[in-house]
Amino acid sequence: MTIDWSQHRILIFAPHPDDETLGCGGLMxxxxxxxxxxxxxxxxxxxxxDVSPRGFSTANERYAEIKEVADHFRWDGWDIAFPGDEYHLKLDALPRFELANAVERNSPVSIAAIEPTVVIAxxxxxxxxxxxxxxxxxHTALRPSDNRKRHHPAAVLAYEEAADQWRYGxxxxxxxxxxxDEADMEAKLAGMRLYGTQIHEHPHTRSEPTLRSLAVLRGMQAGVALAEGFHTMRLLA
Known part of the structure; x- marks a missing residue:
């Protein structure tokens, strides 16, 4: 199956700045x-x-990194739904209702606002x-319903990160x-380098060798040199 990406409007959900690059940098x-x-x-x-001499990176530093990465990948728009230390690494304390509403309709780049053809989480x-x-x-925001009344993206995918492989079973x-191709891989690695507070030396789940190794593995499984892998939640042909 060949996907004509020129026909698509893609909305990627990233819990934190860098997740979108780790999971979708090549695809972007x-x-x-x-x-x-x-x-x-x-x-x-x-x-x-973090493990820097100072022991932490500030939100302002991470905002600056986002802007550089946005320019690098030429994003058409981005937003932060719940900025601030009261939410960071504490999203599980928020009611699902608030999270799902932000995803579905309450953000400038929500599903209702963008009407994406592809959603990746x-x-x-x-x-x-x-x-x-x-x-x-x-998952909640994209629950099945009448697509004449609520937007239904044709493709709903989940990206992977190397750290996700650490689990039981x-x-x-x-x-x-x-x-x-190699240009996509290099763009992904370059994007990750722009997240200077988040990239690490190998061995680490966010090191350049780890990102390339996972792309080589998924490429081998598909019979090509390099690839990114995605789980499908919905794929309407």
Whole structure:
């Protein structure tokens, strides 16, 4: 199956700044090069503990990184639904109603506002609580209903991150592989480098060798050199 990305309007949900690049950096570059529209809804951002000498990165530093990454990937729009330390890494304390409404209609880049043809969210199996509730909020917002009354994207996908592979039992492999060329891979790595507070040296789940290794693995499984893997929740042909 070949997807003509030029015909699509893509909305990606990222619990935190960098998740969209980790999971979809190659696809974003490929789709934008074809002429697609790409929007990113960040759920939250705040001061973040890290392993730097200072021990944390500030929300302002992360805002600056978002702006650079947005220019790099040429996004058509982005927004942060719940900014601030009172929400960052605490989204599981919010009522599902509030999260689902932000995703569905209460944001400038909500599903109702953008009417995307493709929605991509994190996978529910992540160990991170913000990822889990973001995935569930998107699932709720895209519940089955009359598509004459509520927008129904034709494709609803979940992206993967290397950290998601750390779980009990066998990991379910993604069923949809998006082929990347070397330019897509390099754009993904360059985007991650712009998240200077978040990228790490190897071995780490957010290192360049990890990102390339996962792309090589998914490419091998699809019979190509490089790919990103996605789980399908809905795919209307």
């Amino acid at each position: 570059n490929r789709a934008k090069a074809a002429g697609a529209e790409v929007y990113v809804q960040f759920m939250t951002v705040g001061d973040t503990a 994190p996978h529910r199996t992540s160990y991170n609580q913000d990822h889990q509730v973001t995935a569930e909020a998107v 066998p990991a379910e492999s993604p069923g949809l592989m998006v082929e990347l």
